[in-house]
Amino acid sequence: MATLLRKIGLIRLHNRDTEDPKHHHNHRGGGGGQQSASLRGKGGAKSGGHKQPPPHPGGAGDASPGPGKGRRANELAQRDRPAVGAAGAAGAAGAGGPRERAAGARAGPGPAVAAGSSLVPAARQQHCTQVRSRRLMKELQDIARLSDRFISVELVDESLFDWNVKLHQVDKDSVLWQDMKETNTEFILLNLTFPDNFPFSPPFMRVLSPRLENGYVLDGGAICMELLTPRGWSSAYTVEAVMRQFAASLVKGQGRICRKAGKSKKSFSRKEAEATFKSLVKTHEKYGWVTPPVSDG
Helix, strand or coil: CHHHHHHHHHHHHHHHHHHCHHHHHHHHHHHHHHHHHHHHHHHHHHHHHHHCCCCECCECCCCCCCHHHHHHHHHHHHHHHHHHHHCCHHHHHCCCCHHHHHHHHHHCCCHHHHHHHHHHHHHHHHHHHHHHHHHHHHHHHHHHCCCCCCEEEEEHHHCCCEEEEEECCCCCCCHHHHHHHHCCCCCEEEEEECCCCCCCCCCEEEEEECCEECCCECHHHEECCHHHCCCCCCCCCCHHHHHHHHHHHHHHCCCEECCCCCCCCCCCCHHHHHHHHHHHHHHHHHHCCCCCCHHHC
């Protein structure tokens, strides 16, 4: 019996000890201290790795930003990207943060960009000069081969871009032809100057002598012809074709040689011709060009 009581007491003592919070705490603290320490060690390693990452291969101070900082940096980089494209050498190289890139953008283009921009117009101008020269040389050769001697050309001061053109023939049934015979006028002299972008822009053409009336010849010797305007011009037009069209318009417009006293010997003025031509171009751009009936040819 005593033995049974002792066993029951031992069982109670064992249950009390196992259910006691202090005993339970001490029981965990004995073996769990190492576990908590190991967890703290792992957590410390994780937090320490977040605060002090290993050096980046590119440099010792190149720390990787956190998620929030990385997103903000990407936004700033996207915002500053156009400025970097327009910046100088430092901005173009992408060195520094957003502040440095913004400073590079404010600094403006570097010498290389400025030099390139100055070279492009020069190369374009040289190309236009070559195109104009080749075209005008071909025009001179074609005119020299004309069998009917319709027109002839003389260069002004040996300039390939400034021509005096002699119109030797008009319609022999016209009153203008009769005027030329009666006044011993062998030709109608015109001046053509070719712009830098010829043949893509028309030449400026005006009458020099004799002084004409009507025939779409205006003050200063300006000529009212749509094909001589930027709107009516085509690079396919040749000087010969333009002169033939002018000869036809003289006859159609009832052009005559001026014989009025005091006015017939008055020479045409280039300045006046340019002003008149600009005025008529503005007028026709506003109201349009009058198309003659098909029956008039």
